[in-house]
Amino acid sequence: MEPGTPIRTLRLLLIEDDKEDHHLTRELLGEVWGTRYEFTWSRTFDAGLKALVENSHDACLVDYRLGDHTGIDLLQAARSHGSRVPILFLTGQQEQSIDTAALKAGAADFLIKGSVNGAAIDRAIRYAIERAAAQHGAAEGKVRLAGFGAEVGRALTCRGGVPEILGMCAQAIANYLRVELIQVHVFNPKRGDLELVSAAGPLAAHPPSAHPAAVDFIQGEPFLSCPAAEDHRLPDPAWIGSHGIVSAATYPLMRAEHLLGLITLYSREALSNLSMNELGSVAPGIASYLARLSLEAQVRRTQQLACVEGMAAGLAHEFKNNLMVIRTHVDRAMEECPGGSRVLEPLGHICTVLESANRLAQQLMAFARPGPMIPRPTQLNQTLTAMRPMIQGAVDQRVVVNLRCEAAQPTILGDSGMLQQVVINLAANARDAMPDGGTLTLATGNVRIDASQAATNPDATVGEFVRLEVTDTGSGMAPETMARLFEPFFTTKPQGKGNGLGLLTVFNIVREHSGWIEVRSEPGKGTSFALYFPLCREPVAEPAPPTPPSLPPEGRDVQGRGEVVLVVEDEPVLRIAAEQSLKRANYEVVVAGTGQEAIKAWEARGGRFDVLLTDVSMPEGMTGTQLAAHLLKENPRLKVILTSGYAQEMLDQDPGCEEAHFLQKPYPPSLLPETVGKCLGI
Numbered sequence: 001m002e003p004g005t006p007i008r009t010l011r012l013l014l015i016e017d018d019k020e021d022h023h024l025t026r027e028l029l030g031e032v033w034g035t036r037y038e039f040t041w042s043r044t045f046d047a048g049l050k051a052l053v054e055n056s057h058d059a060c061l062v063d064y065r066l067g068d069h070t071g072i073d074l075l076q077a078a079r080s081h082g083s084r085v086p087i088l089f090l091t092g093q094q095e096q097s098i099d100t101a102a103l104k105a106g107a108a109d110f111l112i113k114g115s116v117n118g119a120a121i122d123r124a125i126r127y128a129i130e131r132a133a134a135q136h137g138a139a140e141g142k143v144r145l146a147g148f149g150a151e152v153g154r155a156l157t158c159r160g161g162v163p164e165i166l167g168m169c170a171q172a173i174a175n176y177l178r179v180e181l182i183q184v185h186v187f188n189p190k191r192g193d194l195e196l197v198s199a200a201g202p203l204a205a206h207p208p209s210a211h212p213a214a215v216d217f218i219q220g221e222p223f224l225s226c227p228a229a230e231d232h233r234l235p236d237p238a239w240i241g242s243h244g245i246v247s248a249a250t251y252p253l254m255r256a257e258h259l260l261g262l263i264t265l266y267s268r269e270a271l272s273n274l275s276m277n278e279l280g281s282v283a284p285g286i287a288s289y290l291a292r293l294s295l296e297a298q299v300r301r302t303q304q305l306a307c308v309e310g311m312a313a314g315l316a317h318e319f320k321n322n323l324m325v326i327r328t329h330v331d332r333a334m335e336e337c338p339g340g341s342r343v344l345e346p347l348g349h350i351c352t353v354l355e356s357a358n359r360l361a362q363q364l365m366a367f368a369r370p371g372p373m374i375p376r377p378t379q380l381n382q383t384l385t386a387m388r389p390m391i392q393g394a395v396d397q398r399v400v401v402n403l404r405c406e407a408a409q410p411t412i413l414g415d416s417g418m419l420q421q422v423v424i425n426l427a428a429n430a431r432d433a434m435p436d437g438g439t440l441t442l443a444t445g446n447v448r449i450d451a452s453q454a455a456t457n458p459d460a461t462v463g464e465f466v467r468l469e470v471t472d473t474g475s476g477m478a479p480e481t482m483a484r485l486f487e488p489f490f491t492t493k494p495q496g497k498g499n500g501l502g503l504l505t506v507f508n509i510v511r512e513h514s515g516w517i518e519v520r521s522e523p524g525k526g527t528s529f530a531l532y533f534p535l536c537r538e539p540v541a542e543p544a545p546p547t548p549p550s551l552p553p554e555g556r557d558v559q560g561r562g563e564v565v566l567v568v569e570d571e572p573v574l575r576i577a578a579e580q581s582l583k584r585a586n587y588e589v590v591v592a593g594t595g596q597e598a599i600k601a602w603e604a605r606g607g608r609f610d611v612l613l614t615d616v617s618m619p620e621g622m623t624g625t626q627l628a629a630h631l632l633k634e635n636p637r638l639k640v641i642l643t644s645g646y647a648q649e650m651l652d653q654d655p656g657c658e659e660a661h662f663l664q665k666p667y668p669p670s671l672l673p674e675t676v677g678k679c680l681g682i
Contacts, residue, residue: 009036010125013060013085015048015074016041017067021113025061025090028118035122045069052078057085059108059125064091064098072105079106084136086128108132145278148176152282156289162186163198169286170200170263177275179267180243181207186261186290187456188483194262203243203266210235222276224249228266240266247271251279253287259455260290294458316361317617320645321571323361324666327354328577331669358666361645375413375513377538380444380466381405383419390420391442394427398437401427406445410466412533418509425506426470426529433474433527443469446535459516464535471528477521485519506531558677560587564605565676567591568598568614568627569643577669578613585673587611595622599630607634611676616644628660639679643667 012029016022022041029037040057042048045066052060052074064071071089078087086108091098102110108128111121155168170182181203185194199207225231228240228248240248245266253261263283265271334347384391384403392401423442430440447467454460477485486507506529510517513533521527565587569575572593579589590605592598595618602609612631614624628640640660661679663671 007034007036009038010059010129011040011057012037012125013040013042013048013051013057015043015045015051015060015062015066016090017043017063017065019043021063021090025121028121031118032122035126045074048074049077049081052083052085052087053081055082055084059129060085060087061121061125062087062089064089064102071107072102075102075105075107084132086132088124088128144176145281148172148278149282149285151176152285156285162293165289166286167198167200169282170198173263173265173279173282174201177265177267177271177279178269179247179265179271180245181264181266183207183264184261184286185264187259197261201266206243208236208239208266222249222251222280224271224273224276226270244268249276249279251276251283253283253290254455255287255291257451257455258458260287260294317645319361320358320665321574323354323358325571325573325577326350327666328574328669330354332577354666375415377411377536378414378416378419380410380412380419380468380533382409383416384423384442384444387420387423391423391427391440394424395431395440396434396437399431399434400437400439402439402441404441404443406443408446410444410446411536411538412466412513413536413538414513414533415509418512422506422509422531423470425503429503430470430472430474430527433472433476438473438526441469441471443467443471445469447532449532457516457518459511460532465515465532466535468531468533469528470531471526473526476523476525476527478523482519482521558585558674558682560585560673560676560680560682562586562588563610563676563680564588564590564608565611565613566598566601566609568593568595568612568618568624570594570615570618574615578672581669581672582613582676585676587673587676594618594620595624595627596620598627602631602634607631609635609638611639611641611679613641613643613672613676616642625660639676641675641679 014022014025016025026037026039029035040051042051045068048060048062048066051057062071062074066074071087071091075087078085087106088109088111089102089107090111090113092113098110108131109124111124116124151172152169155165155172158165158168166184166186170184173179174182179201181201182199183196184198186197187193188195196207224247225234226247228234228245229237231248234240234248239245243266245268247265247267247270249265249271251263251265252259253263263279263286265279330347330350334344337343337347384405388401388403395401427440430438434440445467447465449460449462449465451462454462486504507517510531510533515531515533518530518532519527520530560582565582567575567578567582567589569578569591570593575591575593579591582589590601590609592601595614598612598614609631612628614627616624618624618627624642624644628642632638632640641663642660643663643665645665661675663675
């Protein structure tokens with residue numbers, strides 16, 4: 001032993017019924033260098049058990065034979081009474097079966113009297129103490145880790161807001177790992193970045209100016225930096241140095257390969273992989289909590305959207321009926337006014353406003369009940385090039401429109417009409433952001449999205465995509481505006497300048513094409529909408545050039561020959577207008593307000609009708625298509641005209657109505673006799 005080495009004192013309980021063996025053991029251990037033993041001697045089983053239960057000794061040497069008892073009996077009794085003292089057995093003879101039984105029962109060692117010296121006994125005692133301490137520490141660690149997990153679990157089930165709940169989790173982590181700062185960040189899919197939500201620890205009030213939570217820094221795996229001062233990837237080295245930070249770490253909160261959040265921690269001690277594993281024991285629970293929040297938010301948005309869609313559909317339908325009534329009276333007034341009348345000009349203005357109102361109603365209906373998508377392989381470059389006049393027409397002449405189309409001719413499986421609607425809506429949005437003019441750029445390109453890129457957006461997936469980026473040099477948007485960008489009826493435009501449906505329509509169409517949208521914007525720095533569509537490798541047919549929608553024709557003078565028309569319309573004014581228009585064209589007309597009334601009228605005339613004109617949406621449980629299908633069974637030669645505020649492709653046709661003609665409301669009353677004439681071949 002080196003001079004100056006400290007002498008360690010150990011408290012040893014010696015349970016031995018033989019006085020001479022007791023003295024011999026004391027003499028052997030008294031000769032050991034570096035350890036001084038304080039002995040307690042118990043001669044009986046009961047006295048030894050009482051001393052063991054007190055847990056006041058570092059180790060115990062027990063003679064295997066104690067009268068009627070054995071050392072194993074004593075060991076089992078001691079453990080059952082809560083004794084944690086390591087017990088070593090001494091025996092006068094070596095018996096393999098006893099040795100094995102003792103070790104299985106939990107004995108620290110088994111020594112043979114007369115075959116070991118003091119140094120061997122001392123070494124066995126010290127090893128037994130060290131093993132017991134390690135086992136006790138491990139057991140305490142398991143208990144402590146279980147308590148840590150339970151504390152985080154309780155926090156996640158508490159009532160409260162997200163910052164409060166994550167704050168309790170952060171405090172539990174800080175207490176358990178004994179670190180200076182814990183920060184919990186949550187991924188914001190609309191902004192595409194991580195937001196600090198909660199923090200805990202002594203430095204929570206004095207955090208670094210930045211954090212290692214940039215999305216491109218996160219690879220989906222835990223990251224530990226030690227020593228932190230030497231890691232140049234970490235931001236704010238001045239803060240790390242001034243606070244004596246030795247370790248910095250990040251632990252991503254993942255669910256199904258999507259990044260939901262991030263835990264960052266800073267410590268003045270050197271953290272190990274064990275600390276990261278302990279943090280990893282609670283991270284999945286926090287990730288599940290964030291995933292549940294995201295799912296609940298999606299459900300709320302879906303329910304909200306369904307409610308708004310239902311309301312929009314009902315309002316738009318009634319609105320179109322009202323427009324039809326106004327259009328009917330305006331057309332009649334214009335017919336009765338003599339040429340050159342001063343009244344004709346204001347009536348023309350009313351018609352212009354009616355057309356604008358009808359377009360708004362159509363947009364509401366498309367939002368509430370979109371028509372079926374007709375996907376075809378479409379070259380985005382060709383579509384944009386053909387649309388350029390339409391795009392320029394949608395923006396101010398002071399806005400310069402640039403097309404930057406990739407030479408690779410990116411192809412998607414899309415509905416050309418829907419894609420045109422997306423582009424025009426985004427162009428109109430850009431126009432409003434550039435009231436004094438600017439530049440609108442539409443760029444296309446093929447891109448490959450890998451797992452790390454897809455993890456930054458819950459709507460994104462891995463694969464090959466076509467990106468359409470629409471960028472303006474306008475006023476840009478604040479973060480609070482971007483957070484509500486795709487909410488129904490949300491708009492920042494002045495009253496009368498926007499209805500809050502344009503961008504939502506864009507969002508729905510892109511989603512229906514299995515794509516997603518990413519938005520970048522800052523106040524004063526313009527806005528960029530990046531739309532991602534799955535790449536299509538099917539051949540593309542030459543697209544027809546897009547044409548702006550045309551107004552319905554005003555009709556020609558068609559006179560009937562006394563044919564009988566059954567008009568079914570639940571709106572009295574429209575019913576009367578249709579009746580008068582057809583009577584003036586020499587048709588016999590029978591009117592009904594519901595499907596049941598129509599059936600009664602049919603039966604009263606024995607089914608002698610030539611044409612059925614019916615609104616699709618009617619009260620009392622029978623739709624116009626159901627009525628038509630029923631009457632066609634009675635008379636297959638019956639001609640059918642369906643009317644509705646919805647576009648024809650948005651209606652659910654009943655079997656047997658495939659050949660029906662269609663008039664979309666509001667239509668000029670003069671168009672009705674012409675349509676009836678076409679049905680009859682006049």
